[in-house]
Amino acid sequence: MHFKPAIVLIDPPMSGSENMSIDERLLASAKPDWPIILRIYAWNFPTLSLGHFQSEQEVPHGLFGGRFATVKRKTGGGAILHDHEITYSIVIPADEQMGEKGPSERLYRSVHSSIRDGLRDLGLDAEFHENGTCTRDLSCDRDSFLCFLRRSPVDLIVNQHKILGSAQRRSRTGLLQHGSFLIRRSEVLDCLSGVHDLFASQMQPDSSGWTSSTVPAWSVEEWQAWTCGKIQRGIEDVTKCSWVDSELKDSSHILRFVEVGSGSTPAATDD
Amino acid sequence: MSIKPESLKYLDSHEWVSVPTEGSDIATVGISEFAVTQLNDLVFMSLPSVGQEIRAGDEFGEVESVKAVSPMYCPVSGTVVEIHDGLPDQLEILNQDPYNAGWIMKIRVKDESEFGGLLDWQAYKKLCDSH
Numbered sequence: 001m002h003f004k005p006a007i008v009l010i011d012p013p014m015s016g017s018e019n020m021s022i023d024e025r026l027l028a029s030a031k032p033d034w035p036i037i038l039r040i041y042a043w044n045f046p047t048l049s050l051g052h053f054q055s056e057q058e059v060p061h062g063l064f065g066g067r068f069a070t071v072k073r074k075t076g077g078g079a080i081l082h083d084h085e086i087t088y089s090i091v092i093p094a095d096e097q098m099g100e101k102g103p104s105e106r107l108y109r110s111v112h113s114s115i116r117d118g119l120r121d122l123g124l125d126a127e128f129h130e131n132g133t134c135t136r137d138l139s140c141d142r143d144s145f146l147c148f149l150r151r152s153p154v155d156l157i158v159n160q161h162k163i164l165g166s167a168q169r170r171s172r173t174g175l176l177q178h179g180s181f182l183i184r185r186s187e188v189l190d191c192l193s194g195v196h197d198l199f200a201s202q203m204q205p206d207s208s209g210w211t212s213s214t215v216p217a218w219s220v221e222e223w224q225a226w227t228c229g230k231i232q233r234g235i236e237d238v239t240k241c242s243w244v245d246s247e248l249k250d251s252s253h254i255l256r257f258v259e260v261g262s263g264s265t266p267a268a269t270d271d
Numbered sequence: 272m273s274i275k276p277e278s279l280k281y282l283d284s285h286e287w288v289s290v291p292t293e294g295s296d297i298a299t300v301g302i303s304e305f306a307v308t309q310l311n312d313l314v315f316m317s318l319p320s321v322g323q324e325i326r327a328g329d330e331f332g333e334v335e336s337v338k339a340v341s342p343m344y345c346p347v348s349g350t351v352v353e354i355h356d357g358l359p360d361q362l363e364i365l366n367q368d369p370y371n372a373g374w375i376m377k378i379r380v381k382d383e384s385e386f387g388g389l390l391d392w393q394a395y396k397k398l399c400d401s402h
Contacts, residue, residue, distance in 0.1 A: 052333070052340045053315040076315075077338035100284045101302070102310040103339035152337060168339035172284075 003242035006036035006235065008228060011250050013044040016071030016082075020049070022251045023089045023176060024074055030093040030174035036241050037091045039251060040228050042220075046083035046188045049073045051147070051167065060145055064188045075178045077167035078147035084184040084194055086220075086227050090177040090235060100170065104238075107177055108154050108166055111234035115164055115181065116156055118230045122216060124199060129155045129162070148182065148192050159201070161193045179231075183223050195223075274299070274370045280346060280389035283398055285309070287370070288346040290386055297352060300331070301374045302343060302365070305399045310336040313362040319376060323351045327385050331376065347385040349378035 011022070019041055026037055046068040050056065056070055059079070068081060090107070094100075112128065119126040130153035144150050147165045151157075156164035166179035182194035193201075199216065218226070232243060279287040285306035289299040307313075315335040325331050330342040331351075354376045358364060365373040390398065 051335075051338075053317075053335050074340065075338065076335040076340045100309075101306045101334075101341045103337040105337070108337075166338070170339065170341045172342075172344075 003240055004036060005244045006038065006232075006239070006241035007244050007254075008232065009037060009039040009249065009251050009254065010224070010228070011039060011041040011252075013042040015044055016047040016049060016069050019043065019087070020071050020073060022255065023091070023178070025255055026089070026091045026251065027074070027169070027171055027174055027176045030091055032093050034093050035244065036093070036235060036239060037089075037254070038228070038231055038235060039089045039091075040224055040231075041087050041089070041251075042224075043082040043087070045069050046081060046186065047071055048079050048081050050079050051075065051077045052169070054079055054145070058145060063145075067188050073167070073178060075167035075169045075176060077165065078150050079145055080147045080165070080180045081186060081189045081192075082180065083186040083188055084182070084220075085186075086181045086183060086224055088179045088181075088227070088231055090179075090231070091174055092177075092235075092239060093174045094172065102170075103168055104175055104177070105154075106238050107168070107175070107235075110237045111166065111177070111179065111231050112154050112156050112164060114230040114234035114237070115227065118226065119156075119158070119195065122199075124158055124195065124202065126156055126158050126163070129153055129157050146192075147180070158195070158198045161198060163193070163195050163198065181223075181227055183220065274374075276304070276370050277392045279370070280386055280391060281395035282344055282346050282389065283395075284344050286344055286346050288386075288389070291380060291383070296380045296383075297377055298347060298349070298380050299374050300346065300376050300378060301369055302334075303395070303399075304369045305402075307365045307369050307373075310334060310341065312336050313365060316359040316362060316375075318354045318356065318359065319351050321351050321354060325349065325351065325378065327382075327388075343375070345378070346389055347378070348381040350381070351376050352379050353377040 048068045048070045050072050052074055116126045129151045148162045155162050163182045166177055169176045182192060184194040184196045274289055279289055281287050285303045287301050287303050291298050313334055313336045317333045319331045325345040327348045329345050331345045332343045334341050355374055
């Protein structure tokens, strides 16, 4: 069986425009014989990314006191404040099996399922919105300006709080999926809880006092590595890919490769 | 006059174009019923501008559904002469009638020979059936 090669890129924190430019270039340069790319990244300043059809004029006046940068995404959905969260992008070169219009429901569902199952293994009661009992009291409104106050069927919910959302863009060259996984409550936007806050709220007192046995005391880097592994499993389920230990460790390497214009693939095929 | 999907030409990315009638060089462009089904719950659409020149295969607009943005490609080269500017506010029309009331734009065709490179109904239907 032929497995499509896939590589992971881990990037240091960058500005919003740099991060979005990299994803756009990775999508634009995708070719059928190129590997699938999973990119995990962060932001060097709290940044509000607007969905493709949102405009800066729509940003609610006085939101978060204006203490953030803004950038437009090429993907759809609502605005996301990138602060104490993990952002990922997946670029899958065009493949007729993925369809050419509209969402890849399979990719949304597979990536989110993998993270949901991982959180359950850690003891957190995560579920898809479609299976939950979310009520309106947490502003579950598809027209909300903020992605994390909207709800769509495969959004990942913990105790009525949305903690993972993703969006996509199709092009002639492939499919781009963006996603954001909330780790901790942001000081800039404190109405949204991250997974760490929800673990803490789930702590129960026992005979010796509060127990934190189910709360992973992980650093951001550890959450990043955990999330990366779960997303990899989710991509594997959809694409039948094989992860290649590429020498291209971050996007600067692969973009340099693209700009050099080599005709060969940037990762060896693993048959 | 009602447009029948059997009379149209298609791109494999699911846009349709009507073949101009005798003595006319104006073609209507839209997206197919299959595309509308795939898109599922459309929420936004952007359109080109009247007077815009578009080459065959170029993007002429975008649609968003279920947080996914998808481009729409122009089947033949030409100049946009009319857009369905009420459509983005009534996207449900596409679910009801993608080939007539759900038309997206009309273009003045530059090169009629480009129709020869498009899929006819039978070939397009076969493509959809293979998905």
